[in-house]
Amino acid sequence: MASPARKLSLLLLAAAGLAVIAGIALVAADSVPLAPDSLVREALCRRMILGTTEGRQGLVSSVWFAPLPTVARLPLVYLLPESLVGLPSRLVSLFFGLAALAVLGRTAWRWAGPSVAALVTLGLAAQPAFVTACLNGGDATTLACFALLAAASWSRWVLEDRLTHLSLVSLSAALLCLTRFELAPWTAAVFAFALLHEYAAPRLPGQRQAILILGLLPWAYGISLWIMGNWLIMGDAFYFLRGLSHLARAANQPFPSPAFPVADPAWWMPLAFPILLLAAALPRRESAGISLALLTLAAAALAALLDALGCLWDAPVLLLILPALGAVCLARLAALLPRRLPAARSALAATGLLIPLLLLGLRPAAWNRQTAGPAPLREDGREMLTEIKAVIDGQTPFGTVYVCGYESFPLLDGKPDPTLLRELDFDFSRASREYEGRTLFLLIPKPEGRGATESIHRKFPGIYTAGFANTLYTGDWGRWRLFELVDKPREEEL
Amino acid sequence: MNPDPLALAHQRPELSAVTPFWRSQIVAIASAAVLFLLLGLWKPLAAGRLFVAIATVLYILISSYKLLLIYCSVRHDSEIRIPPAELDEMDESGLPVFSLLIPLYHESESVGSLVRSLCRLDYPREKLDIQLLLEEDDSQTRDAVAAVALPAEFRCTVVPVSQPRTKPKACNIGLAFAKGEFLVIYDAEDQPEPDQLKKAVAAFRRCGPEVVCLQSKLNFYNPRQNVLTRFFSAEYSAWFDLSLPGLASLHAVIPLGGTSNHFRTAPLRELLGWDAYNVAEDCDLGVRICRHGWTTRMLDTTTWEEACSDYGFWIRQRTRWFKGYMQAWFVHTRQPVRLVRELGLRNTLHFLMLIGGMLFCLLANPIFWTFTACWFVRQLQSLDALFPPPVFLMGAFCLFLGNFAFVYAGALGCYRRRYFDLVKFALLMPPYWFFMSIAAWRALGQLITNPFKWEKTRHGLTGKKT
Numbered sequence: 001m002a003s004p005a006r007k008l009s010l011l012l013l014a015a016a017g018l019a020v021i022a023g024i025a026l027v028a029a030d031s032v033p034l035a036p037d038s039l040v041r042e043a044l045c046r047r048m049i050l051g052t053t054e055g056r057q058g059l060v061s062s063v064w065f066a067p068l069p070t071v072a073r074l075p076l077v078y079l080l081p082e083s084l085v086g087l088p089s090r091l092v093s094l095f096f097g098l099a100a101l102a103v104l105g106r107t108a109w110r111w112a113g114p115s116v117a118a119l120v121t122l123g124l125a126a127q128p129a130f131v132t133a134c135l136n137g138g139d140a141t142t143l144a145c146f147a148l149l150a151a152a153s154w155s156r157w158v159l160e161d162r163l164t165h166l167s168l169v170s171l172s173a174a175l176l177c178l179t180r181f182e183l184a185p186w187t188a189a190v191f192a193f194a195l196l197h198e199y200a201a202p203r204l205p206g207q208r209q210a211i212l213i214l215g216l217l218p219w220a221y222g223i224s225l226w227i228m229g230n231w232l233i234m235g236d237a238f239y240f241l242r243g244l245s246h247l248a249r250a251a252n253q254p255f256p257s258p259a260f261p262v263a264d265p266a267w268w269m270p271l272a273f274p275i276l277l278l279a280a281a282l283p284r285r286e287s288a289g290i291s292l293a294l295l296t297l298a299a300a301a302l303a304a305l306l307d308a309l310g311c312l313w314d315a316p317v318l319l320l321i322l323p324a325l326g327a328v329c330l331a332r333l334a335a336l337l338p339r340r341l342p343a344a345r346s347a348l349a350a351t352g353l354l355i356p357l358l359l360l361g362l363r364p365a366a367w368n369r370q371t372a373g374p375a376p377l378r379e380d381g382r383e384m385l386t387e388i389k390a391v392i393d394g395q396t397p398f399g400t401v402y403v404c405g406y407e408s409f410p411l412l413d414g415k416p417d418p419t420l421l422r423e424l425d426f427d428f429s430r431a432s433r434e435y436e437g438r439t440l441f442l443l444i445p446k447p448e449g450r451g452a453t454e455s456i457h458r459k460f461p462g463i464y465t466a467g468f469a470n471t472l473y474t475g476d477w478g479r480w481r482l483f484e485l486v487d488k489p490r491e492e493e494l
Numbered sequence: 495m496n497p498d499p500l501a502l503a504h505q506r507p508e509l510s511a512v513t514p515f516w517r518s519q520i521v522a523i524a525s526a527a528v529l530f531l532l533l534g535l536w537k538p539l540a541a542g543r544l545f546v547a548i549a550t551v552l553y554i555l556i557s558s559y560k561l562l563l564i565y566c567s568v569r570h571d572s573e574i575r576i577p578p579a580e581l582d583e584m585d586e587s588g589l590p591v592f593s594l595l596i597p598l599y600h601e602s603e604s605v606g607s608l609v610r611s612l613c614r615l616d617y618p619r620e621k622l623d624i625q626l627l628l629e630e631d632d633s634q635t636r637d638a639v640a641a642v643a644l645p646a647e648f649r650c651t652v653v654p655v656s657q658p659r660t661k662p663k664a665c666n667i668g669l670a671f672a673k674g675e676f677l678v679i680y681d682a683e684d685q686p687e688p689d690q691l692k693k694a695v696a697a698f699r700r701c702g703p704e705v706v707c708l709q710s711k712l713n714f715y716n717p718r719q720n721v722l723t724r725f726f727s728a729e730y731s732a733w734f735d736l737s738l739p740g741l742a743s744l745h746a747v748i749p750l751g752g753t754s755n756h757f758r759t760a761p762l763r764e765l766l767g768w769d770a771y772n773v774a775e776d777c778d779l780g781v782r783i784c785r786h787g788w789t790t791r792m793l794d795t796t797t798w799e800e801a802c803s804d805y806g807f808w809i810r811q812r813t814r815w816f817k818g819y820m821q822a823w824f825v826h827t828r829q830p831v832r833l834v835r836e837l838g839l840r841n842t843l844h845f846l847m848l849i850g851g852m853l854f855c856l857l858a859n860p861i862f863w864t865f866t867a868c869w870f871v872r873q874l875q876s877l878d879a880l881f882p883p884p885v886f887l888m889g890a891f892c893l894f895l896g897n898f899a900f901v902y903a904g905a906l907g908c909y910r911r912r913y914f915d916l917v918k919f920a921l922l923m924p925p926y927w928f929f930m931s932i933a934a935w936r937a938l939g940q941l942i943t944n945p946f947k948w949e950k951t952r953h954g955l956t957g958k959k960t
Contacts, residue, residue: 048883048887049883049884049887050883051882051883051886074887078884163568163906163909163910164568164569167902167906204912204914205914206914206915207914209914209915209917209918210905210908210909210914210915210917210918211909213905213917213918213921214902214905214906214909214917217902217905217921218898218902221898225894
């Protein structure tokens with residue numbers, strides 16, 4: 001039992017830690033640009049807190065906007081004033097960044113002692129990409145945290161055979177999928193390793209089945225919840241996956257910044273560690289090291305595959321797991337050195353970290369490229385909307401605008417206007433029925449990157465370039481295009 | 495000697511359930527009910543929303559608390575483990591006398607197996623003091639005991655017919671006649687691990703005098719008899735292998751399990767034994783131990799019991815347990831300031847969350863299940879009004895994540911207990927929770943109408959088709 005003095009010091013430490021987190025997040029608000037997705041997610045949270053249908057739809061309906069990061073921001077968005085836009089996201093990313101470091105440090109300490117733990121943790125913490133990810137409010141640190149937890153727990157399950165680690169593997173795999181669905185194949189790789197391991201390990205009757213149930217359950221449940229959410233809210237259990245069927249078309253859409261970060265060798269530097277680990281672990285048949293190295297390489301292979309398919313739309317977010325997993329591989333590599341050589345372990349960790357740090361420190365641009373699509377601007381959108389409203393008001397006093405896609409969330413955030421409606425699943429008949437007598441307009445963002453797989457572009461392919469039978473082109477505002485919806489040809493058109 | 499089995503009720507009535515509710519409690523509950531009713535009549539929607547919001551916040555707190563317990567039990571090994579080598583090295587001549595109390599009432603079928611399992615205990619026979627506590631009017635059991643050739647360490651103590659007809663009353667009489675330095679309670683169908691008494695002695699020697707009770711783990715020897723016993727085993731595994739060790743790791747108040755509680759006899763006497771009016775006397779005693787400034791620890795040894803395999807008996811047994819928990823809750827919260835002073839704020843919160851939280855969930859669950867079913871089946875829009883968006887989000891969190899966490903914890907408990915084949919049954923626990931809620935509502939009714947009624951669990955059903 002902790003003494004009162006120890007308890008007090010722990011409480012003070014926790015309070016100081018929270019104060020530091022909040023302080024860093026506030027300072028970062030002025031210096032580090034906010035990740036584009038965080039604006040979408042925070043606006044989505046506000047719609048959910050208001051209990052709106054589009055808020056619930058936004059939570060579950062896209063494979064590219066998985067629900068967990070939104071849910072993680074929800075309490076903070078609820079508690080903090082709306083004027084502090086971005087702070088909830090920054091706090092969440094900072095929290096997960098610190099959690100990732102804690103997971104890494106703890107695992108490395110257990111395997112290779114405090115000096116290696118300190119080195120690898122500091123090494124990851126000092127990476128410019130990691131620092132940026134902690135402060136920009138994006139999902140990169142969340143992914144890094146869960147990927148680290150999954151990989152480290154997996155290795156510890158192989159080494160120690162403790163149920164806690166199996167549960168953590170499964171839980172973190174589930175959370176990983178609910179953060180970024182693109183990583184589902186990587187979690188499948190984790191489970192494939194689990195199957196292989198269980199097949200080879202000596203087990204009691206029924207134990208193998210129990211392990212598989214316990215291992216797969218959180219993951220299966222998480223995905224089932226997402227499916228059920230789609231069934232309840234969208235009326236189609238697999239609605240969120242529909243975008244995947246349009247992946248090929250979306251992949252051909254031009255990126256706003258075609259410079260390709262995956263081609264940058266800076267991202268691939270951390271892969272030296274799993275390769276070295278594999279080389280060290282294979283001769284010893286050390287299954288924890290082998291599987292850890294293979295999992296890290298599998299993450300890299302997945303990134304390369306997504307890149308080849310043209311859908312690695314958020315490279316800085318997804319690729320951060322490579323240095324994180326690389327660091328844990330380095331810790332395992334150090335652990336494989338003979339115990340009588342502690343200095344060699346530290347030297348290995350130090351050298352291993354120095355090289356990528358030097359390289360990456362010289363190439364900070366590699367970490368900051370955005371390829372998901374243009375940042376949806378919350379404040380700059382105000383001017384555009386005013387102009388659009390003026391055009392519509394000049395045409396009819398009874399105009400209603402459907403603003404399509406996820407970008408509509410930040411665009412309309414904080415602008416309560418009953419004539420501007422967010423729409424994630426536009427249906428022409430429903431709109432005509434619900435707003436009979438009003439003149440309806442559609443405001444559509446340019447189909448770029450993953451935005452090209454959104455409902456409006458799936459349902460009405462080519463709408464942005466050519467419209468469809470019931471639309472009349474009205475005008476362009478930057479990347480946005482406005483159409484008027486018509487039931488039948490108007491008199492002046494005949 | 496003429497022992498007073500009702501000593502606690504006579505000498506410390508404020509700690510006994512002899513008066514189930516104090517006037518102040520009745521006034522407080524009635525006032526809250528009347529206020530809520532008035533609000534309901536004046537503004538029904540506001541009353542409904544208030545109820546839903548309070549319940550949802552409580553659900554969040556209780557779910558988080560239970561998850562914390564499970565986390566603590568997984569993270570910290572808080573059980574006292576005695577390695578076999580230490581047992582082998584024990585000097586048997588230095589072992590103290592150990593008293594065993596076995597209350598028997600309508601247990602004629604179990605007598606033979608009971609004697610056999612107690613004879614298997616690895617403890618010097620001359621240092622065992624085994625009392626079979628027989629009820630005066632239970633001639634059937636007395637005949638069955640008479641028919642068995644009892645070894646010398648066994649003796650029979652007859653409990654005279656008097657009210658209340660409860661197990662703790664019989665135990666108090668046994669406590670008065672106990673000769674041992676340590677004492678343990680076993681039920682008629684119990685099969686303790688043979689080295690359990692030696693482990694208890696070693697553990698008591700290892701701990702300081704503030705540890706006056708060691709709780710052994712309980713589990714079942716018939717977990718696969720039918721679906722009910724499978725669920726029961728999964729639940730017990732989660733309770734004894736996850737939740738209680740979690741409590742122990744936090745040095746929190748531990749509600750004792752019904753049997754296999756090992757005590758130091760002198761402190762138990764100082765506590766005036768069990769509350770004869772409480773039908774879950776074990777839970778109450780656990781709290782009183784903590785209120786006195788003593789502690790309970792978990793001992794890594796298992797007593798195998800018979801899981802109730804009959805639905806009717808199961809409901810009755812569960813009703814009694816829940817009624818006893820309610821009694822304990824009302825007894826210990828009747829003087830809240832004193833409770834906080836004696837237990838400390840941390841342990842008071844543990845007690846309120848563990849016992850109060852469990853009862854609240856069981857009673858409130860059917861209401862919210864009905865809401866959920868109505869929403870899914872009929873899409874009742876009027877229900878939406880009861881759930882303002884933040885409350886709805888919290889409620890959804892409880893429904894989807896809280897429930898899953900408890901199901902998963904049940905499965906983990908089965909794995910820990912090495913009931914590998916029961917892991918899949920643990921996933922089907924929610925229907926079992928429904929029956930627990932039925933028992934909780936039944937218990938609430940009985941608490942008001944017949945608080946001291948002891949619904950006897952029938953044992954010896956393992957061979958019967960149910």
